[in-house]
Each structure stands twice: as C-alpha cells, then as structure tokens.
Amino acid sequence: MKEQAILILGAGRSSTALIHYLLKHAAPNRWTVTVGDFSMAAAVDRVNGHTSGRAIAFDITQKEASRAEIAKADVVVSLLPAHLHVQVAVLCLSEKKHLLTASYVSDEMKSLDAEAKLNGLLFLN
Numbered sequence: 001m002k003e004q005a006i007l008i009l010g011a012g013r014s015s016t017a018l019i020h021y022l023l024k025h026a027a028p029n030r031w032t033v034t035v036g037d038f039s040m041a042a043a044v045d046r047v048n049g050h051t052s053g054r055a056i057a058f059d060i061t062q063k064e065a066s067r068a069e070i071a072k073a074d075v076v077v078s079l080l081p082a083h084l085h086v087q088v089a090v091l092c093l094s095e096k097k098h099l100l101t102a103s104y105v106s107d108e109m110k111s112l113d114a115e116a117k118l119n120g121l122l123f124l125n
Helices: 013-024 040-047 063-072 082-095 113-118
Strands: 004-009 031-037 053-057 075-078 098-101
Touching: 004 013, 004 063, 013 031, 013 040, 031 040, 031 063, 040 053, 063 082, 075 082, 082 098, 082 113
Parallel strands: 004 031, 004 075, 031 053, 075 098
Antiparallel strands: none
C-alpha cells in the first residue's frame, strides 16, 4: 500500500488534537503528516519531532509555494481562518486534491462543489 500524504494547514490551538491523533496513527496507516503554518515555530511545536511528521512554513498568499505543497498531498485539511478556505479550495481543485475544512459551507465553497464532484474529489466542510 502506498504511503498517503496528509497536509494540515494551520497549527493553532484547535489543531493540536487532530495532529496528535494523525501522528499517533501514522505509522500503522502509512501516513505522512505535514503541518504548515504562517508560524514555523507553531508547526514545529505541533509535529514535536515525530518521525512521520514534517513542519513547514505556509502562507496561502504565496500561491506557487502553496500550490507546490498542496500538490504533494493526497488530502488537505484546512484549519486556517474560514475566509482563507476558498483560496485553499481553488488550489486543491487545480491540483486534484481532497479537502476537509473546519468551517460551514459558504456560498463561495458551494460554487466549487460541481467541479469537485466532476473530478471525484471530496470537499467536506
């Protein structure tokens, strides 16, 4: 079975439980977990040296760097502020990546639904 790459965007306080869970279950499930945040220190803190984890600096306004990181993932989990989810979603669509967010479905996200379905992608808000 191929290793699956999970990209977590946002390393704020609400990310702790999810990141710890994914890292705890990473080895038996063959997952790699990359945590990206505007604050590299926060990402490093959340990964805490785990062998299946990787911390990166991530800034959604840096489109090409963001696209490159999203392209490496199988699934993206955005814990960024809700107003940034559409920017993440657009990149996930272009790179054909699944997306999970911790927000309600906005009208902007609804407008991406048909394209996500057409590409066989799960966009779960």
